[in-house]
Amino acid sequence: MRGTLTEKILADHLVDGELTVGSEIGIRIDQTLTQDATGTTAFGLFEAMGAPRVRTELSVSYVDHNMAQFGPENHNDHLYLQSVAAKVGAYHSRPGNGICHQVHLERFATPGRTLLGSDSHTPTAGGMGALAMGAGGLDVAVAMGGGAFYLTSPAVVAVELQGRLGDWVVPKDIILKLLSILTTGGNVGAVVEYCGEGVASLSVPARATCTNMGAELGVTTSVFGADEVTQAFLAAQGRSDQFTALAADANAEYDRITKHLHAERDAAVIENIRRHCPDAQIGRADGDGTVEVSFSRVVIDLSDLAPLAATPSSPGNVAAIADLAGTKVDQVIIGSCTNSSLCDMMVVAAVLKGRKVHPRVELGIAPGSRGVLKMLADNGALADMVSAGARILECGCGPCIGQGFSPGSDRVSLRTFNRNFAGRSGTKGDKVYLVSPEVAVAAAITGEITDPRRLDMKYPEIPEVANFTIDDGMIIPPLPPDEAGRIEIIRGPTIVKPPAGKPLPEKIDGKVIIKVGDKITTDHIMPAGTLLKLRSNVPEYAKHVFAPLNEPGRPTFAERATEAGQAGHAGVIVAGDSYGQGSSREHAALCPMYLGVRVVIAKAVERIHQANLVNFAILPLTFAESSDYDRIDAGDRLIIEDVAGAVASAETVTVHNATQDFDFTCRVNLSGRQRKILTAGGLLNYTRQANG
Ligand code: MIC
Ligand code: SF4
Numbered sequence: 001m002r003g004t005l006t007e008k009i010l011a012d013h014l015v016d017g018e019l020t021v022g023s024e025i026g027i028r029i030d031q032t033l034t035q036d037a038t039g040t041t042a043f044g045l046f047e048a049m050g051a052p053r054v055r056t057e058l059s060v061s062y063v064d065h066n067m068a069q070f071g072p073e074n075h076n077d078h079l080y081l082q083s084v085a086a087k088v089g090a091y092h093s094r095p096g097n098g099i100c101h102q103v104h105l106e107r108f109a110t111p112g113r114t115l116l117g118s119d120s121h122t123p124t125a126g127g128m129g130a131l132a133m134g135a136g137g138l139d140v141a142v143a144m145g146g147g148a149f150y151l152t153s154p155a156v157v158a159v160e161l162q163g164r165l166g167d168w169v170v171p172k173d174i175i176l177k178l179l180s181i182l183t184t185g186g187n188v189g190a191v192v193e194y195c196g197e198g199v200a201s202l203s204v205p206a207r208a209t210c211t212n213m214g215a216e217l218g219v220t221t222s223v224f225g226a227d228e229v230t231q232a233f234l235a236a237q238g239r240s241d242q243f244t245a246l247a248a249d250a251n252a253e254y255d256r257i258t259k260h261l262h263a264e265r266d267a268a269v270i271e272n273i274r275r276h277c278p279d280a281q282i283g284r285a286d287g288d289g290t291v292e293v294s295f296s297r298v299v300i301d302l303s304d305l306a307p308l309a310a311t312p313s314s315p316g317n318v319a320a321i322a323d324l325a326g327t328k329v330d331q332v333i334i335g336s337c338t339n340s341s342l343c344d345m346m347v348v349a350a351v352l353k354g355r356k357v358h359p360r361v362e363l364g365i366a367p368g369s370r371g372v373l374k375m376l377a378d379n380g381a382l383a384d385m386v387s388a389g390a391r392i393l394e395c396g397c398g399p400c401i402g403q404g405f406s407p408g409s410d411r412v413s414l415r416t417f418n419r420n421f422a423g424r425s426g427t428k429g430d431k432v433y434l435v436s437p438e439v440a441v442a443a444a445i446t447g448e449i450t451d452p453r454r455l456d457m458k459y460p461e462i463p464e465v466a467n468f469t470i471d472d473g474m475i476i477p478p479l480p481p482d483e484a485g486r487i488e489i490i491r492g493p494t495i496v497k498p499p500a501g502k503p504l505p506e507k508i509d510g511k512v513i514i515k516v517g518d519k520i521t522t523d524h525i526m527p528a529g530t531l532l533k534l535r536s537n538v539p540e541y542a543k544h545v546f547a548p549l550n551e552p553g554r555p556t557f558a559e560r561a562t563e564a565g566q567a568g569h570a571g572v573i574v575a576g577d578s579y580g581q582g583s584s585r586e587h588a589a590l591c592p593m594y595l596g597v598r599v600v601i602a603k604a605v606e607r608i609h610q611a612n613l614v615n616f617a618i619l620p621l622t623f624a625e626s627s628d629y630d631r632i633d634a635g636d637r638l639i640i641e642d643v644a645g646a647v648a649s650a651e652t653v654t655v656h657n658a659t660q661d662f663d664f665t666c667r668v669n670l671s672g673r674q675r676k677i678l679t680a681g682g683l684l685n686y687t688r689q690a691n692g
Pocket of ligand 1: 011037038065118120134190207401528582583584585
C-alpha cells in the first residue's frame with residue numbers, strides 16, 4: 001500500500017504494530033460517533049470502564065434510529081444519551097437533527113482524520129477524505145476513553161474512475177456497479193481507495209454515497225482524497241479552516257486481493273472482474289469448481305454506466321434498470337444515510353414539481369439532516385414534494401431500519417437505501433429494490449420501474465450550494481469538566497446495565513443450538529424493526545435472537561440455548577460463509593453471549609462481527625475443511641478439550657463431535673491481542689485489567 005491515501009492516514013495515526021498487509025495494528029482515533037441504537041450500550045460500557053471523560057478530539061452521540069416512541073423506551077434512551085454526553089464530554093445531536101452519517105459529513109468530518117463509529121456506515125465520511133470505520137460499541141467506548149483501535153493492516157485496492165457520469169446516472173450506480181464486481185463477500189481486510197480523473201466531477205455527498213455503501217462490500221472502509229471539491233464543500237459548511245489537501249502519490253502501489261469464486265455460480269462476477277480489473281489473474285477451476293481470482297485495481301468508466309438496482313434481497317444482486325423496466329411498483333422511499341443529501345433531494349423535488357405521485361404508489365421522503373430539510377423548506381422544494389403527494393418523514397433512519405413504512409404483502413418497494421436483506425423492512429417476504437433517487441422518483445410518478453433517461457424531461461442539474469444553511473442549535477456541546485459534575489445521568493427503568501463477558505471455561509462441552517447457511521446477516525441474528533426499542537435491555541432483547549429463523553410451534557433459539565445452558569452445555573452456532581454480514585450491532589454477539597453461546601464455527605466470519613464476538617468472549621472458529629460444515633447437525637454435542645490452551649497459542653484446534661463420533665479441525669484465526677481479550681473474558685475485562 002505504499003504511497004496510498006490509506007497508508008498516509010494510517011501512518012499518521014499508528015500507535016502499535018507495522019503497516020504490513022494482514023498484521024494487526026493499533027491506531028489513534030481522532031473522532032468517534034455513536035447512534036442511539038448502539039449508543040446506549042456503548043455509553044453504558046464506557047461508564048463501566050470507569051473513564052470519567054472522553055479523550056478524543058471529538059465524540060458525537062447521535063439520535064436517529066429509535067425515534068418512533070411507541071412506549072417509553074426510546075425517550076428514556078434519548079434522555080440517558082443526552083445526560084451522559086453532557087457529563088462525559090461528548091456532543092449530542094438531538095432526535096430530528098438528522099442521520100448520524102449525513103450530519104457528521106456536513107458538520108464534523110475532516111480530511112485526514114480517523115473516525116470510529118458504532119455503525120457500519122461510518123465510512124460515509126470517507127467521501128470527505130476521513131479514514132472512517134464502523135465497529136462495535138465496545139470498541140468505540142474504548143476509543144472514546146483514548147484507547148487505540150485495533151484492526152488488520154488492510155490490503156488497499158484502487159478503484160479508478162474514468163470519464164463522467166451521463167445524465168440521470170449517479171453515484172448510486174457507481175457503487176452498485178462496484179458491488180457487481182467485488183460482491184458482498186470475500187473482501188474482509190480490504191480498503192477501497194478511489195482515484196482517477198473521474199473523481200473530480202463528483203461532489204462530496206456523491207463520493208459519500210459510494211463510501212457509505214462500501215459497507216455492503218464488507219471492506220474495512222472506502223476513502224476518497226481531499227481536493228478543491230472537498231475544500232468548496234467545507235467552505236459551504238463554514239469549515240474552510242478544517243481543509244487539508246490529501247492525495248495518493250502518483251506512483252502509489254496497491255495490494256492484490258484474492259477471492260474464491262465458483263466457476264458457474266459466479267460466472268457473471270468473474271466476467272465483470274475480467275472486464276474491469278486490468279491486472280486480474282484468474283485461475284483454473286479446481287475439482288469443486290472454485291476459481292482463485294486476484295487483482296489490485298478496478299477500473300470503472302463512468303460514461304459507460306447505466307442506471308442499476310439491487311434486486312431482492314441482497315445489495316449484491318445487481319441488475320440493470322433496463323432489464324427491470326415495467327415492473328409494477330407500490331411503494332417508493334427516498335432517504336437513508338446513502339441518499340439523503342441536499343442534491344439528492346433537489347433532483348427528486350425537480351422531478352416531482354408540477355406532477356402527482358402515481359395512484360398505485362405511496363411515496364415517503366426523509367431528508368438526511370435538519371439542515372437539508374430547512375433548505376428544502378426555504379427554497380420551495382419541500383412544497384413541490386408535498387404538492388406531488390409525498391409523505392414527508394422525520395430526518396432519521398425510519399423505514400431503513402424497519403421503523404414504519406413496511407410494505408404490504410407481496411408489494412414492490414423501491415428504496416434509495418443501502419440494505420434490502422429479507423424482512424428488514426418489517427414485512428416477511430418483502431420485495432425491496434435498492435435504487436438511486438433518480439430511479440426512485442421516476443417510479444413514483446410512473447408507477448413502475450422506469451429508466452429515468454426515458455422521462456420526458458431534461459436532467460435537472462443541481463449546482464452545489466456555496467453556502468449551506470448552518471444551524472447547530474440541535475447539537476448540544478459538552479459541558480466543561482468543572483460544570484459536568486452537577487449533571488445527573490438520567491437512567492429510565494427500561495435501561496438495563498449491559499452484561500460483561502465471562503472468561504472461557506477450560507473445556508467446551510457444547511451443543512449446536514442452530515446451524516445456519518451462508519450470508520447470515522446481523523439482521524437475522526438480532527432483528528431490528530419493532531424490536532429495536534429493546535436495545536438498552538439485553539435480557540429482553542435476547543429473547544429474540546435469530547427470531548426470523550424460529551419455526552412456529554418449536555422452541556425458539558433463546559429457549560433452546562437456555563435449556564442447553566441448564567443442562568451444562570455451552571451454546572455453539574454453526575454457520576456458512578460471510579457470517580455476521582451487515583451492521584455493526586454488537587447485540588448480535590452480546591445477546592447470544594447472554595444466552596450462553598461461547599463458540600461460533602463458520603466457514604468465514606465478517607470483520608466487525610468477528611471483533612464483536614471476541615469483545616464479548618465468544619470464540620470464533622473457522623472450518624479448516626469447509627466440507628466438515630456438512631457433517632454437523634443442529635443439536636450435535638461438540639467437545640473442545642483445552643480450549644484455554646487453544647485460545648492462548650494454537651493455530652488450529654480439534655473439535656470432537658460426540659453425537660456422531662468424529663473429529664474435525666478448526667482454525668483459530670486470532671491476533672495476539674484478541675487471544676488476550678478472550679482469555680480475559682472480553683474487551684471490557686481486558687481494558688479494566690490493562691488500566692489496572
Ligand atoms: C443498520 O443499518 O443496520 C444499522 C441499524 O444502522 C446498524 C447499526 C445498528 O444495528 O444499530 C449498522 O449499520 O451498523
Ligand atoms: Fe440508519 Fe439505515 Fe443508515 Fe443504518 S443504513 S445508519 S439504519 S439510514
